[in-house]
Each structure stands twice: as structure tokens, then as C-alpha cells.
Amino acid sequence: MSNAYYEVPYPVNEPIKSYAPDTPERAEVKKAIKQMKSKKVSIPMVINGKRIATKNKVAIHPPHEIKHVLGHFSKGDGSHVNKAIKAAMDAKEAWENTPWEHRAAIFLKAADLLAGPYRARMNAATMLGQSKNVFQAEIDAVAEFCDFLRFNVQYMTEIYGIQPESAPGIWNRLEYRPLEGFVFAISPFNFTSIAGNLCCAPAMMGNTIVWKPAETQIYSAIVIMDILEEAGLPPGVINLIYVDGPVAGDIIFSDSDFAGLHFTGSTGVFRHLWQTIGNNISKYRSYPRIVGETGGKDFVIAHPSANAKEVATALTRGAFEYQGQKCSAASRAYIPKSLWPDVKKYLLADLKSITTGTPEDFSNFVNAVIDENAFDKISGYIARAKKSKAAKIIAGGTYKKTKGYFIEPTVIETKDLKYQTMCEEIFGPVLTVAVFNDKDYDKTCKVLDETSPYSLTGAVFAKDRYAIEKTSRLLKNSAGNFYINDKPTGAVVGQQPFGGARGSGTNDKAGSVLNLYRWISPRTIKENFVPPTDYRYPFLEE
Numbered sequence: 223m224s225n226a227y228y229e230v231p232y233p234v235n236e237p238i239k240s241y242a243p244d245t246p247e248r249a250e251v252k253k254a255i256k257q258m259k260s261k262k263v264s265i266p267m268v269i270n271g272k273r274i275a276t277k278n279k280v281a282i283h284p285p286h287e288i289k290h291v292l293g294h295f296s297k298g299d300g301s302h303v304n305k306a307i308k309a310a311m312d313a314k315e316a317w318e319n320t321p322w323e324h325r326a327a328i329f330l331k332a333a334d335l336l337a338g339p340y341r342a343r344m345n346a347a348t349m350l351g352q353s354k355n356v357f358q359a360e361i362d363a364v365a366e367f368c369d370f371l372r373f374n375v376q377y378m379t380e381i382y383g384i385q386p387e388s389a390p391g392i393w394n395r396l397e398y399r400p401l402e403g404f405v406f407a408i409s410p411f412n413f414t415s416i417a418g419n420l421c422c423a424p425a426m427m428g429n430t431i432v433w434k435p436a437e438t439q440i441y442s443a444i445v446i447m448d449i450l451e452e453a454g455l456p457p458g459v460i461n462l463i464y465v466d467g468p469v470a471g472d473i474i475f476s477d478s479d480f481a482g483l484h485f486t487g488s489t490g491v492f493r494h495l496w497q498t499i500g501n502n503i504s505k506y507r508s509y510p511r512i513v514g515e516t517g518g519k520d521f522v523i524a525h526p527s528a529n530a531k532e533v534a535t536a537l538t539r540g541a542f543e544y545q546g547q548k549c550s551a552a553s554r555a556y557i558p559k560s561l562w563p564d565v566k567k568y569l570l571a572d573l574k575s576i577t578t579g580t581p582e583d584f585s586n587f588v589n590a591v592i593d594e595n596a597f598d599k600i601s602g603y604i605a606r607a608k609k610s611k612a613a614k615i616i617a618g619g620t621y622k623k624t625k626g627y628f629i630e631p632t633v634i635e636t637k638d639l640k641y642q643t644m645c646e647e648i649f650g651p652v653l654t655v656a657v658f659n660d661k662d663y664d665k666t667c668k669v670l671d672e673t674s675p676y677s678l679t680g681a682v683f684a685k686d687r688y689a690i691e692k693t694s695r696l697l698k699n700s701a702g703n704f705y706i707n708d709k710p711t712g713a714v715v716g717q718q719p720f721g722g723a724r725g726s727g728t729n730d731k732a733g734s735v736l737n738l739y740r741w742i743s744p745r746t747i748k749e750n751f752v753p754p755t756d757y758r759y760p761f762l763e764e
């Protein structure tokens with residue numbers, strides 16, 4: 223019986239554990255890593271609640287230890303895409319008719335399972351499969367994912383509570399239907415939490431999902447599925463398939479029931495998908511919702527009034543945590559000549575103390591980049607910088623792919639504000655610093671704004687309040703997440719809704735109420751208590 227207006231537990235950000243020596247969480251995650259490394263797992267797809275294995279087994283290696291085999295995933299083909307669509311459509315009616323509090327309870331329970339009994343396993347999977355150090359795994363796979371689940375439940379109830387006015391004799395109501403069809407969630411390798419949110423956010427609003435993760439994230443993706451199933455998610459609500467993107471795309475984007483795309487990944491792929499959807503637009507029952515968070519070329523600009531130590535610390539953390547493989551990672555910095563000697567001194571001192579290696583050794587700040595393609599692409603930029611007259615490598619610059627895909631944190635200095643590595647997304651541990659004349663601050667802001675097609679994150683460092691105000695204004699459209707005296711990474715759900723515009727995405731702010739609005743199709747209901755019985759209006763009388 224559902225006869226009350228339930229209040230959901232008010233969300234608070236999941237506390238982040240320290241993993242300092244001698245803490246219980248450190249011992250637990252080390253134990254989980256050891257256990258997981260000692261057995262090779264076979265990872266199935268999950269369609270309609272059934273675990274599907276295929277003969278096409280693909281090996282999974284830790285990016286920092288490529289000789290080791292963690293297990294294999296079962297690769298699927300077009301037939302699995304069709305089965306996943308059917309499962310999603312078959313599950314739709316029961317799921318969308320499930321009262322919201324029961325849907326909410328599943329995701330709240332999933333958050334508590336993740337924060338409790340699954341915490342060590344989820345962190346260990348993200349550390350081994352995606353080469354994150356324990357802190358990077360904790361803030362992503364546990365804390366951020368818990369936050370997405372709990373805050374979205376709160377936002378869902380806020381949406382359901384928004385109701386229209388009613389004139390006398392009338393009762394107007396708004397009903398928040400899910401989309402008429404299924405949602406396709408395509409997730410990237412770099413955040414376990416994003417992968418979880420891309421399928422859970424639309425599912426929470428009553429949609430059913432076909433989810434295709436990046437191959438390099440499958441080792442932690444299956445942990446997400448295990449948690450959701452234990453939390454009671456019914457079969458067919460989220461269907462997890464491991465199929466090449468174009469194979470899945472060909473089938474899904476031709477299906478009349480395709481109702482929405484929830485994507486995070488690179489700009490090029492997103493543009494291609496949007497174009498395909500556009501070409502097929504007459505095939506669909508409804509205009510599909512298209513939500514994409516894509517690439518970035520995130521910046522830090524320092525004003526001459528900035529504190530050099532604060533700038534250097536923000537650059538070290540902002541550019542090199544998780545090897546620069548965050549969409550928000552600082553990858554271009556604009557530093558005034560007067561400040562550069564001090565910023566450089568502190569930055570180089572920081573980098574000297576950083577070690578690169580396996581995340582299993584907790585003293586390593588930097589680990590491996592995700593795969594060989596990424597390694598080759600990133601090291602190509604470094605190799606070209608070494609040869610270029612316009613660039614000078616002042617830190618790092620070495621890379622090796624024998625044991626794992628290791629690239630030393632690298633800083634390139636240039637006077638050319640449009641040097642290649644100031645413009646293009648590299649997605650690795652490479653920071654380029656352009657030094658400008660102090661008097662050219664405004665001009666530099668203008669060049670910064672015009673340099674890349676992206677607009678994801680950016681930061682200004684200054685003590686001068688007029689400079690802070692002016693920079694915020696000049697760079698109004700240069701970033702969707704703008705930071706004042708802080709690094710441009712580390713957005714927290716409920717605190718800094720995340721997303722960018724221009725080439726960086728549709729700016730639907732993951733982990734906010736704005737994103738959830740994209741997964742509903744409201745129906746307005748007007749009920750008249752005393753319907754008129756005479757068509758004539760008073761003005762018609764003589």
C-alpha cells in the first residue's frame with residue numbers, strides 16, 4: 223500500500239577514507255587485491271538478469287602489469303545487442319509501474335552495499351583494472367558513485383514534487399513518465415562512478431537500459447552489476463553488453479524504440495553518434511534525448527597577484543592525478559613571467575618527489591596509462607615536443623611500456639600560446655605551460671578562450687579581487703566548471719554539478735537535477751470537477 227508522501231534519507235557526501243598506514247581500510251583493500259590477483263575470473267555479459275558467456279574470450283591485464291592476466295570477458299556480437307534491447311523493452315512496463323519509493327530503495331541499498339561490504343572489492347577492481355592509486359579509486363568508484371546514487375534519489379523526489387497551479391474547479395497534475403523506449407548508456411574507461419551513473423540515473427527515473435562500457439573498464443563494471451543485483455534490481459532493467467561500439471551502434475540507432483543516449487567519452491565519438499542519430503531521425507517513435515559529456519582542454523591561468531606555491535600545488539594535483547586521464551585534468555597553464563620562476567621551482571620540486579609505478583605500492587602517486595593506444599598517442603606528443611623549437615621539456619619526458627604503460631609526469635614549456643599541446647586533448651600526464659608578459663593578461667585570456675574547441679573546466683589563481691571578477695567575465699564561456707584559487711579537478715556531487723559546453727558536451731550536469739530531467743517525458747493531466755454544459759460564453763449575449 224502506497225498511501226503516504228515518503229521522505230528519502232537526506233543525502234550527505236560519502237566520507238572518504240584515508241588508507242593511511244595501519245588503518246583497517248588499508249588492510250582490507252590490500253587483502254582484496256591479493257585475492258583478486260590470485261584467481262582469473264571469467265566475466266559474463268548480463269542480459270535479462272542472465273549471465274551470458276561466449277566463446278570469444280578477451281584477456282584483461284592491469285595497465286601497470288601487462289604480463290598478468292586478471293581474467294577474461296566474454297565478447298558479444300549483434301545477437302547480444304538485439305537480446306539486450308528485447309530484455310530492456312520486456313522489463314519496461316513492470317519497472318516503470320514500480321512505485322518510485324521501491325525504485326529509490328534499490329539504489330539507496332546499492333549505495334550502502336558499495337560503502338560497506340563491497341567497498342574493498344570495488345576499489346581493488348578499479349585499482350587493478352584501471353590503474354588508479356587507492357585514493358583515486360576511493361574518491362571515484364566508492365565515494366562519487368555512492369553520491370550519485372543517494373543525491374539522485376533526492377533530486378528525483380524534488381522533480382516529482384513540482385506540480386502546476388490549479389484554477390477553481392480544476393485539478394492540474396504533472397506526471398513524470400520515463401521515455402517511451404529504452405536508453406543506451408555508453409561509458410568511458412576513466413571513471414567507475416560515471417559508468418555506474420550513466421545507467422543508474424535514467425533507470426532511477428523508470429527507464430530500462432542497454433549499457434555498453436569501455437572494454438578497459440569491464441573488470442569494475444561487473445562489480446557494479448553484482449551490487450545492483452544484490453540490491454534487488456529486477457532482471458532486464460540494466461543490460462550489460464561487451465560489444466564493439468559500431469556493432470552496437472548500428473543496431474541500436476536503427477531501432478524505433480531507441481529513446482535516449484547517455485554518453486561519456488571523447489568528442490569525436492559523440493559527434494559521430496549524434497550524426498548517426500540525426501541521419502536516422504525518421505525511424506524513431508520519439509525524438510531521442512542525447513546527453514553527452516565529452517573531451518576537454520582544461521586550463522589554469524595565474525594572475526600576477528597569485529600565490530606561486532598555491533598555483534604549483536594545483537598544477538601538480540590537477541595535471542597528474544590519475545595520470546592526467548580525467549576529463550577535467552589541467553593540461554595547459556598560462557603563467558605570468560613575474561611568477562614563473564617561483565611556480566617553476568615549486569612545481570619541479572613537487573615532481574621530483576613523485577614516483578610512478580604500480581598502484582599496489584601505495585607510495586606511488588602516478589600509475590600507468592590505460593592501454594597501448596593511449597601510451598602511443600601520449601608519448602607521440604612528448605616525442606614531437608622534444609624535437610620542436612617552440613617547446614622545451616622541463617620535467618619528465620620519459621616513457622616505457624615494458625612492464626606496464628608508464629609515462630613520467632611531463633611538463634612542456636612554450637612561449638607559443640598556440641603550440642600543439644596547448645590546443646589538443648592529450649589525456650595523459652602532460653602539462654604545457656605558456657609564459658606570458660604580465661602586461662598581456664587580458665590578451666592572454668582572449669587567446670585562452672579561443673584556443674581550443676572545448677569548454678569543460680578551468681581555474682584562475684589571483685589575490686586581486688578585480689582580477690578575479692574580470693577573469694570570470696572574460697572566460698564566461700570557456701569552462702562549464704570554473705574554479706577560483708582551486709585546481710580544476712575533483713568536482714563533488716551535490717556541490718559542484720559537473721559538465722561542459724562547446725565541444726565538451728551538452729552540459730546536462732551529471733549528478734544534478736538537470737541531468738535527471740533528460741530522462742523523463744512529463745504528461746500534464748487536467749481534471750475538470752464540474753464540466754460546463756453550455757457552449758455559449760456570456761459575451762455572446764445581446
Ligand code: NAD
Pocket residue numbers: 408409410411412413416434435436437466467468470471486487488489491492494495515516517518548549550647649678720721722726727
Ligand atoms: P572513447 O570516446 O574512446 O570511448 C567512450 C565509449 O564510447 C567507450 O565505451 C567506447 O567503446 C565507445 N565507442 C567508441 N566508438 C564507438 C562507436 N562508434 N559507437 C558506439 N560506441 C563507441 O573515450 P574513452 O577513451 O573511454 O574516455 C576518454 C574520453 O572521455 C576523453 O575524451 C575524456 O575527456 C572524456 N570524458 C569526459 C568526461 C566529462 O564529464 N566531460 C568524463 C570522463 C571522460
